[in-house]
Amino acid sequence: MDGIYDVTTLTAGQYSAVSNILSFGFASMLATTIYLYLSQARVLPKYRQAIVISGTVTLIALYHYWRIYDSFKASAHMDGETFNEAYRYVDWLLTVPLLLLETIAVLALPAANRKSLIARLVPASAAMIVLGYPGEIAAENGPKMMWGALSTIPFLYILYILFVELTKSLEKQPAEVSATVKRLRLLLIATWGVYPISYLMPVLGIDGANAFVGRQGLTIYKIARLKSAADDASYASAEGMH
Amino acid sequence: MDGIYDVTTLTAGQYSAVSNILSFGFASMLATTIYLYLSQARVLPKYRQAIVISGTVTLIALYHYWRIYDSFKASAHMDGETFNEAYRYVDWLLTVPLLLLETIAVLALPAANRKSLIARLVPASAAMIVLGYPGEIAAENGPKMMWGALSTIPFLYILYILFVELTKSLEKQPAEVSATVKRLRLLLIATWGVYPISYLMPVLGIDGANAFVGRQGLTIYKIARLKSAADDASYASAEGMH
Numbered sequence: 001m002d003g004i005y006d007v008t009t010l011t012a013g014q015y016s017a018v019s020n021i022l023s024f025g026f027a028s029m030l031a032t033t034i035y036l037y038l039s040q041a042r043v044l045p046k047y048r049q050a051i052v053i054s055g056t057v058t059l060i061a062l063y064h065y066w067r068i069y070d071s072f073k074a075s076a077h078m079d080g081e082t083f084n085e086a087y088r089y090v091d092w093l094l095t096v097p098l099l100l101l102e103t104i105a106v107l108a109l110p111a112a113n114r115k116s117l118i119a120r121l122v123p124a125s126a127a128m129i130v131l132g133y134p135g136e137i138a139a140e141n142g143p144k145m146m147w148g149a150l151s152t153i154p155f156l157y158i159l160y161i162l163f164v165e166l167t168k169s170l171e172k173q174p175a176e177v178s179a180t181v182k183r184l185r186l187l188l189i190a191t192w193g194v195y196p197i198s199y200l201m202p203v204l205g206i207d208g209a210n211a212f213v214g215r216q217g218l219t220i221y222k223i224a225r226l227k228s229a230a231d232d233a234s235y236a237s238a239e240g241m242h
Numbered sequence: 243m244d245g246i247y248d249v250t251t252l253t254a255g256q257y258s259a260v261s262n263i264l265s266f267g268f269a270s271m272l273a274t275t276i277y278l279y280l281s282q283a284r285v286l287p288k289y290r291q292a293i294v295i296s297g298t299v300t301l302i303a304l305y306h307y308w309r310i311y312d313s314f315k316a317s318a319h320m321d322g323e324t325f326n327e328a329y330r331y332v333d334w335l336l337t338v339p340l341l342l343l344e345t346i347a348v349l350a351l352p353a354a355n356r357k358s359l360i361a362r363l364v365p366a367s368a369a370m371i372v373l374g375y376p377g378e379i380a381a382e383n384g385p386k387m388m389w390g391a392l393s394t395i396p397f398l399y400i401l402y403i404l405f406v407e408l409t410k411s412l413e414k415q416p417a418e419v420s421a422t423v424k425r426l427r428l429l430l431i432a433t434w435g436v437y438p439i440s441y442l443m444p445v446l447g448i449d450g451a452n453a454f455v456g457r458q459g460l461t462i463y464k465i466a467r468l469k470s471a472a473d474d475a476s477y478a479s480a481e482g483m484h
Binding site: 031 | 279282287290291294295297298301302305306309323324326328329331332333335336340379
């Protein structure tokens, strides 16, 4: 079927490997979500929103892993279900804007600056996902390429904001925070680097992308910890941070 | 099927016994997870991360008990599912590095020392699990032995770090903490002593290993309590500790 993985042709070994990958993703997201929710108190109140949003992103990813796994098993057992790989887009439509939101939130920028960045990043990321979806479900390469190209326009705009505009704000951040945000930015790019690959390999696609989602959650946490330590020495000394 | 337990040949008594073992494991992990999460406040803030990681490890183990039980039941009822015993490796790939991480975290060592231990223990433990997996799913004894032997290399390296390098750090810890960490170290070894057994007896394998995981979580909690009491007398007196 168009753009749909024929799950019924998998060997027992392949079926088991895909099950294990999806299950690994689910368990990682579960662990990261709970860890982030329970670690809120370890950062200053103004950074807690970013941590809660990070936990919410991994919670949404966890839910979609479960949906995809369920759809995968049901279609492999041929009980009238076809494997719905497009759940990935539902996941991304929620998680990608939130990931950008949490990246901006954790920096605790001046309000005007923050609002301006969010007002442009969030719609751009939603547009990127929405424009990618028709390409994903298209049967032919023509429309696939066209929607892929359209989806690249907001993607390039996001890159411009992250690598040009955000760089100015980073100059005012402590050195270690600035370095970690730069790594986070690369992680965001890596997440979407997985995006074209997942056109071809849906199951591994979501796993690759969401593996980065979990890492991003933990990186946001790290930035919040570093900034808490920079703002308030008691948050550093209590944890043996330098 | 290769490396797969034929669940359909079990007698009713055997099926019931395995179900009860898996259910016991699930219930123990559930209880330990909630206990650890709710007991965070009883240790000093700097030891709380170790407690939260411990709870997360038992949460991951809990999830895998449920998955394995589900796969076991589905395959016994012959509804097109084969028993996926390899979930154990997915579980271990997440929990074993985290167990080592929490062991180091609870000691609250100086940052450089801690980072160096973690940077070696975590990749070594992941390598140990990843190298064991092909042996687990191999049909013949030749590759089984080869992967088992390869997986033993990082295992020996971990033993070296825990028993030689960590011993130096223990000299600076209070006597009771040092004694408890030594017990924890033995528990870690016991966990992996179960590992070769589980090559032969998959269902009992995960139960043995995860029974130790639950104990390790509670031992980490004990160490955090002892260290809180050593660092701050108010944490001891509030609990009637000496």
